[in-house]
Amino acid sequence: MSTVKENDVVKVHYTGKLTNGQVFDSSVDKDPLKVELGKGQLIPGFEQGLINMEVNEKKTITIDQKDAYGPVNEQLFHKVPKKDLPQEITPEVGMNLVGTNPDGSQQQFRIAKVEDENIIIDANHPLAGQDLVFDLEVLEIL
Numbered sequence: 001m002s003t004v005k006e007n008d009v010v011k012v013h014y015t016g017k018l019t020n021g022q023v024f025d026s027s028v029d030k031d032p033l034k035v036e037l038g039k040g041q042l043i044p045g046f047e048q049g050l051i052n053m054e055v056n057e058k059k060t061i062t063i064d065q066k067d068a069y070g071p072v073n074e075q076l077f078h079k080v081p082k083k084d085l086p087q088e089i090t091p092e093v094g095m096n097l098v099g100t101n102p103d104g105s106q107q108q109f110r111i112a113k114v115e116d117e118n119i120i121i122d123a124n125h126p127l128a129g130q131d132l133v134f135d136l137e138v139l140e141i142l
Contacts, residue, residue: 002141004053007038011140012050017133019062024127032139043068049136058137065131072129079118091119 004010011034015026027033035041037050045063053059065071085091095111099121113120 001054004050004138004141006051009036009142010050010138013137013139015135019131019133046134049134050138053136053138055138055141060133060135063132063134065129068130068132069125069128072124076123077112078121080121081118097121
């Protein structure tokens, strides 16, 4: 039976969880994830976990934060004056905002702290600083 190798295209079902068991994403009951390995489409630990798996094989992997979304980067916290926010927004900790970069692209932020005159936004990926657990099942090697 063939096994998953680097640069293969695979279909896989997965369930991603935090180490406390909280599910943050899953393809179960949806279409499976179809991905070409080696193209940087997956976090490194997820891709490495698929290597050498066989079709219909299931396994659970734990991915260290360095092979997932990395540690929390303190340089990605920024102070923004409340007066710069649209008037209709009442900032709250945990609220997600979208900002426009100078090149016109958009970026998501999370409000980490609300002060009297400012908010502190966090541009880290929401899963930065977390070790992740994935249940994997290889459905097909294309």
